[in-house]
Amino acid sequence: MISASRLRKSFGRTVVLEDLSLDVATGQCVALLGPNGSGKTTLLRILATVLRPSGGTLSLDGVDALKRPEAARAIVGVVGHGSWVYEDLTALENLRFWTAMRGGSASPTRLQAALQQLDLDAVSHDRARTFSAGMKRRLALARVALSDARILLLDEPFTGLDRQGRKWLGEFLYQFKAGGGTVVLATHSFLGGLDVADRIAILYGGRFALDRPAAELSWDALRRLYDDITGGSA
Amino acid sequence: MTDYARRTWFVLWKDLLTERRSKENLNALFFFSLLLLFLFQFALGPDRRSLEAALPGLLWLGFILAGLLGLGRSFIAERDNDCWEGLLLTPGDKSAIYLGKLVGNFILMAVVELVLLVLFGFFFGVALWPVAAPLALVLLLGTTGLAAVGTLFAAITAQLRARELLFPVLLLPAQVPILLAAVSATDAALNGTPLAEAAHWLKLLAGADLVYIVIGLLTFEFIIEG
Amino acid sequence: MRRALGWLALIGVIAGLGAGFAYAPREVVQGNVQRIMYLHVPSVLTAYLAFGLVLVGSIVYLATRRAAWDRLAASAAELGVLFTGITIVSGSIWGRPTWGTWWTWDARLTSTAVLFIVYVGYLLLRAMIEDPDARARSAAVVGIVGAANMPIVHFSVKWWRALHQPSTILGPEPSPISPEIRLALLVNWIALTLVFAYFLSRRVEIARLEAEGAP
Numbered sequence: 309m310i311s312a313s314r315l316r317k318s319f320g321r322t323v324v325l326e327d328l329s330l331d332v333a334t335g336q337c338v339a340l341l342g343p344n345g346s347g348k349t350t351l352l353r354i355l356a357t358v359l360r361p362s363g364g365t366l367s368l369d370g371v372d373a374l375k376r377p378e379a380a381r382a383i384v385g386v387v388g389h390g391s392w393v394y395e396d397l398t399a400l401e402n403l404r405f406w407t408a409m410r411g412g413s414a415s416p417t418r419l420q421a422a423l424q425q426l427d428l429d430a431v432s433h434d435r436a437r438t439f440s441a442g443m444k445r446r447l448a449l450a451r452v453a454l455s456d457a458r459i460l461l462l463d464e465p466f467t468g469l470d471r472q473g474r475k476w477l478g479e480f481l482y483q484f485k486a487g488g489g490t491v492v493l494a495t496h497s498f499l500g501g502l503d504v505a506d507r508i509a510i511l512y513g514g515r516f517a518l519d520r521p522a523a524e525l526s527w528d529a530l531r532r533l534y535d536d537i538t539g540g541s542a
Numbered sequence: 543m544t545d546y547a548r549r550t551w552f553v554l555w556k557d558l559l560t561e562r563r564s565k566e567n568l569n570a571l572f573f574f575s576l577l578l579l580f581l582f583q584f585a586l587g588p589d590r591r592s593l594e595a596a597l598p599g600l601l602w603l604g605f606i607l608a609g610l611l612g613l614g615r616s617f618i619a620e621r622d623n624d625c626w627e628g629l630l631l632t633p634g635d636k637s638a639i640y641l642g643k644l645v646g647n648f649i650l651m652a653v654v655e656l657v658l659l660v661l662f663g664f665f666f667g668v669a670l671w672p673v674a675a676p677l678a679l680v681l682l683l684g685t686t687g688l689a690a691v692g693t694l695f696a697a698i699t700a701q702l703r704a705r706e707l708l709f710p711v712l713l714l715p716a717q718v719p720i721l722l723a724a725v726s727a728t729d730a731a732l733n734g735t736p737l738a739e740a741a742h743w744l745k746l747l748a749g750a751d752l753v754y755i756v757i758g759l760l761t762f763e764f765i766i767e768g
Numbered sequence: 769m770r771r772a773l774g775w776l777a778l779i780g781v782i783a784g785l786g787a788g789f790a791y792a793p794r795e796v797v798q799g800n801v802q803r804i805m806y807l808h809v810p811s812v813l814t815a816y817l818a819f820g821l822v823l824v825g826s827i828v829y830l831a832t833r834r835a836a837w838d839r840l841a842a843s844a845a846e847l848g849v850l851f852t853g854i855t856i857v858s859g860s861i862w863g864r865p866t867w868g869t870w871w872t873w874d875a876r877l878t879s880t881a882v883l884f885i886v887y888v889g890y891l892l893l894r895a896m897i898e899d900p901d902a903r904a905r906s907a908a909v910v911g912i913v914g915a916a917n918m919p920i921v922h923f924s925v926k927w928w929r930a931l932h933q934p935s936t937i938l939g940p941e942p943s944p945i946s947p948e949i950r951l952a953l954l955v956n957w958i959a960l961t962l963v964f965a966y967f968l969s970r971r972v973e974i975a976r977l978e979a980e981g982a983p
Contacts, residue, residue: 319899358627360901382633390624396560408552409632411545435563444623691913698906704896712889712910715882716917719924726928742927750920757916761909764830767902 309334309459309490310355315364317350324350326514328364330492332507337481337491339505339522343538346511348494349389349463355492356386356461368459382410385457387465391444392451395437399428399447402436406451422450425476442468453480460484462493478504502530512537546638553642558649560619567615567650571608575658578604579665593666598728601662602721606688608654613692614709616643617700626701630766640693640762644755647689655681668732676731683747684724690754691716697765716754723747770969777966780959784810787952801865808858809953810960811851812880817961818848819883819915821968822890826911829904835979836972838904841911842894843971847964849887855880875922875929882921886914900979 310332317325324347332338340348353359354366357377366373373380393402400419407414423429426446436444445468452460460481466474481491481504495502502508508525510518510533517537525533543551561567582600586593593600620626629639659677663670670677695712699705723743730740737744789803825841828834859877860870871877890910897903 356631358630378633378635381631384631386627386631388624388627390622390627392625392628393623394556394560394619394625395622396563396619397556401556401559405552405556406628406632409549409629411548411633694909694913698893698909702896704892708889708892708896711885711892715886715889715914715921718882719917719920722924722928746920746924746927750917753916753920754913757909757913761830761912764905765909767905 309336309369310492311365311367312355313365315351315354315366316362317347317354317359318362324514325354325361328514328516330509330516332490332492334490335485335488336506337485337493337504338507338509339502340492340494340509340511341534342494342496342511344496347514348496348511351511352386352461352463352492352494353388356384356388357381358386358388383458385452385455385460387445387448387452387460387462389463391448393436393439393444393447396435398433398435399423399439399450400432402447403451403454407454410455412454412456418454422454423447425453426450427472427476440468442470442473445469446473449477449480458489460489460491460493462491464494464496466495502527510534510537546635549632549634549638550642550645553639554646557619557643557646561646561650567612568653571612571650571654572657574608574611575604575654575661578607579658579661583665590667594668597662597666597668598725598732601659601728602684602725604658604662605651605655605685606717606721608658609651609685609688609692610710610713612650612654613647613689613696613713614699614705616647616693616696621700626766636763636766637759639766640697640758643697644689644693644758647693648685651685651689652681655685673731673734676737677728679737679744680724680727680731680747683744683751684720684727686751687720687747687754688717690751690758694754694758694762694765697762716750719750720747723750770966770973773962773966773969777959777962780955780962784952784956784959787955801862804858804862806952806956807960808855808862810957811855811858812876813957814960814964815848815851815855815880815883817964818844818851818968819887819918822848822911823915826908826915829908830912835900835904836976838908839972839975839979841908843968843975845887845890845894845911846971847968849884849891851960851964852880852884852887856884873929875926878925878929879918879922882925883918886917890914 310330312328312330315325315328315330316323328351330338330351340351342348350359354361355368355373357373357380360374368380369383371379371383392406394405397405400416400423403419403422404414407419420429420432423432426449428443428446428450431439431443436447439447445465449465452462465477469477481493485491485504485506491504493505502522505522508518508520508522508530509516518533582604583593586596586600617626620629630636632639659670659681662668692713695709699709699712702708723746727737727740727743727747730737730743784806787806821844822841825837825839825844829837829841856877859880863872863877864870890907893910894903894907897906
């Protein structure tokens with residue numbers, strides 16, 4: 309489903325990603341671990357076609373994402389650091405806008421249902437300006453839940469969610485995978501995302517220092533490996 | 543409705559809704575226009591005749607200055623929460639976003655211009671209603687041109703720190719022909735001269751509008767790419 | 769190749785100076801000050817040539833995304849602003865004794881002034897964007913709009929000037945050009961174009977080295 313080969317990205321003289329290759333099969337979820345500045349966000353943004361890599365190739369569901377980014381964008385759903393929330397619009401209006409822009413049907417019932425799933429229906433008519441960061445995050449997840457994306461790229465999606473929110477997200481991702489969806493999520497902390505992951509990859513110094521099936525790694529083993537690789541820097 | 547038209551419409555809907563809610567731009571532009579009115583009056587002195595002669599120029603000067611203020615802020619809302627990235631990642635032809643923004647800007651400017659026009663007519667004692675039709679045509683053509691280039695350059699400068707300096711500089715070369723043509727055509731309209739005599743100016747405006755819009759539609763995808 | 773160009777340019781300049789000062793006769797009506805035309809006219813033509821290269825570089829860059837075309841556009845713009853500046857200053861110097869004023873809003877000067885602003889805006893924009901890819905894309909769009917705009921400016925200014933009839937003193941049309949003057953103009957134009965080409969090739973080379981210095 310995702311086939312990235314020898315990706316490289318440099319900003320001026322700074323090399324952020326170096327010779328990264330990643331293959332993710334349909335229905336798989338890969339968790340990207342790594343300290344701040346390791347390039348997780350950069351990699352996700354390249355996969356999302358927001359950034360163009362300095363070198364390498366990328367294919368999403370058979371589409372050459374570098375030559376035909378527009379086609380690739382139809383397949384991909386993204387929750388980045390920013391939540392894509394327009395402050396002056398209400399939660400409902402935000403959803404309506406983004407759903408319509410993706411060409412999806414924006415019936416009020418459907419939108420309201422999505423808000424309810426993420427515990428936002430109480431504020432569905434409130435302006436997003438009044439929302440906390442976590443609420444904006446949940447709104448972004450609602451947006452992605454409504455989309456018809458086949459690949460989800462999530463940057464630290466569990467951050468800012470309470471236990472109920474994390475539970476919802478975990479279940480959502482399970483169902484998404486079961487339905488044939490593919491997920492790549494970046495997580496900084498060990499809080500969430502590791503349960504639903506099929507593979508765990510540690511990004512360090514612009515390369516994959518580790519890429520193993522999650523089943524092979526116990527929690528402690530992973531923790532130890534992580535500290536070894538990153539030299540204890542969280 | 544085609545996908546393209548739908549996306550154009552929703553960009554327009556979002557911008558109009560935002561404007562109606564925050565009224566940021568409208569208020570700023572309205573008071574700015576009022577200010578201009580007073581300043582022009584005091585700068586040019588009480589002589590009615592010189593004011594009337596300068597009226598077309600003053601009007602368009604006001605429109606252009608208000609336009610600089612309003613157009614430059616076209617993409618301000620997109621700076622928060624990575625909404626810019628969101629627009630980039632919507633599938634399909636990005637020029638729909640440009641078109642939606644363009645129409646939104648046009649409407650905003652048209653509202654401000656109408657208010658300014660009425661105020662000018664009132665304070666300077668000029669009868670506008672008899673010449674409303676030709677005047678409206680000139681305003682339509684001139685405003686479209688300003689909005690077309692303004693929207694494109696607003697996108698280019700949106701993420702830059704020096705936006706407020708750079709935007710007017712970039713826009714000026716396009717404002718020159720629009721200003722010259724619109725002032726001459728407005729002068730003709732206000733004097734009751736049949737529009738056929740000012741036809742070449744109108745054709746210039748229409749041609750310029752077409753050029754700007756086509757370039758905007760073709761190149762917007764390159765701008766929105768981060 | 770570049771060195772040959774450099775030598776050619778040097779020869780051209782010497783020839784041009786010779787043609788302008790020695791060969792061409794002293795102009796009857798305007799006197800020696802007319803000789804500045806040998807700089808002014810080729811200069812404006814070179815400025816438009818540079819502008820054309822900015823347009824071509826911008827369009828091809830957007831089509832191919834190859835940085836070399838962006839470097840061409842940027843280098844041509846730098847030289848273009850220089851030659852536009854020379855055009856305006858030399859025109860102004862000529863205008864002072866001829867028209868009695870340093871500046872007049874005649875059609876050609878006004879168009880040239882607008883061209884200058886387009887270039888300045890283009891270069892200012894480039895200076896403000898750090899990311900080379902974003903810089904190239906945005907500059908290309910500005911370059912294309914600027915170029916497409918110039919014919920529109922040209923006509924609007926021309927018609928505007930026709931409206932406001934200049935007084936006879938300010939009439940900018942020179943007296944009929946004698947064949948010697950025509951030849952001197954041609955020689956100087958070729959010379960200046962060679963100078964432009966030489967500097968352009970050097971500037972593009974420097975830009976390429978700068979770009980490749982960063983990995």
